[in-house]
Amino acid sequence: TVSSHPIDTQFRQSCLEGGCHLSAQPSAEPYRYRSTGCAACHYLSDDDGLYKGEDVTISHTEPGHGRIHRLTTAIPFTQCNHCHNRGNYSLRTMSFTSRPDLPPAAEPLSEFMPVKERRLQEYYQPIGQFTLCEWELDCVDCHTGQEAMGNGHIADAIADSQVTECRTCHGTLTEPPQTAVITAPDEAAMRQARLNGHGDLQVGDRVVINSKGEKLWSVQEISPGVFVEMLKVSGDILPVPLVQGSACQQQPDQQESRYCHECHAYDREAGRP
Structure with a gap:
């Protein structure tokens, strides 16, 4: 049976069903599009959730699709970011606060932003510290x-x-x-x-x-x-x-x-x- 205790309910709604756990349905919004299970990591999705491949049976304007039909182990940090850099959580309140400088709270970053500048804003929160190798490498490195x-x-x-x-x-x-x-x-x-x-x-x-x-x-x-x-x-x-x-x-x-x-x-x- 599912516990109805307020703390368990809050934990379930904010964490287990919050769109980050592999078994949870991901949120259908920019920066959070992904698949589930193994494909959550190995099937790459762009921030806009649009398909960029050559399969004519898949819409190129409907969000919610992977970038192309291919599994990979060359996983960029942007794929990890769909779950791992969306804000801060509180164990005391079992709540999650999204980052105010990224979608859905803010507008998507410009596609014309220089790659390193974009990564600097996406990868680390303003108070975060990091070494050069942590910035230049990808998580899988x-x-x-x-x-x-x-x-x-x-x-x-x-x-x-x-x-x-x-x-x-x-x-x-x-x-x-x-x-x-x-x-x-x-x-x-x-x-x-x-x-x-x-x-x-x-x-x-x-x-x-x-x-x-x-x-x-x-x-x-x-x-x-x-x-x-x-x-x-x-x-x-x-x-x-x-x-x-x-x-x-x-x-x-x-x-x-x-x-x-x-x-x-x-x-x-x-x-x-």
């Missing part, structure tokens, strides 16, 4: 499949399932990132690279691993002490700076992003870290 979809074990909290840290790719003052060699063509990292379509991962390549031993196929050690990351959405290659040998004062037990923000927070006004 750091969050792995096991973090997003689970690993078969029940975690006590979301934080317990998030194992990719700053030191995963940047190492520490005393050690470089942990790595492992790709040993078989059918292992998970190889399958992930093939599905993504951008990568050219080969058996024998050395990749970064997180604290659970999960191989991050997109971050490779191309020569001793030299690391690069391939962006999963664009396929661009970026160098990965290491903490070791730098002036960074990182401590091994301080891996939450707030510690990095103390020195590496991006300056919105100056446009630099």
Whole structure:
């Protein structure tokens, strides 16, 4: 039976039925169009909810359709934003407050706005702090499949399932990132690279691993002490700076992003870290 307790009712209406949970019907409004289940992430939707493909049986003017008929693992941050950046919630009141600077409370951002400026406004709330890599990368560049979809074990909290840290790719003052060699063509990292379509991962390549031993196929050690990351959405290659040998004062037990923000927070006004 469904509880009729006021708190449970408020929780159900504001959270479980609020349009963000994968099983809930998404809100039919700009910026919140998406599918459900696996397709909520892997079937991309534009902010306007309009179909941009070549299937003549689908309306190009009726909102509520994905961009094109294709599943992908190259998921841009805009897809995550349909659920994860719509405002703030209160556990005390079990209520959700939408952001006042984005739809539905405000007008959609101009399509002519420069990409980086648009992302700066969409991705982070005005009080938010972030490092340059958090801004330039997409969510999937750091969050792995096991973090997003689970690993078969029940975690006590979301934080317990998030194992990719700053030191995963940047190492520490005393050690470089942990790595492992790709040993078989059918292992998970190889399958992930093939599905993504951008990568050219080969058996024998050395990749970064997180604290659970999960191989991050997109971050490779191309020569001793030299690391690069391939962006999963664009396929661009970026160098990965290491903490070791730098002036960074990182401590091994301080891996939450707030510690990095103390020195590496991006300056919105100056446009630099």
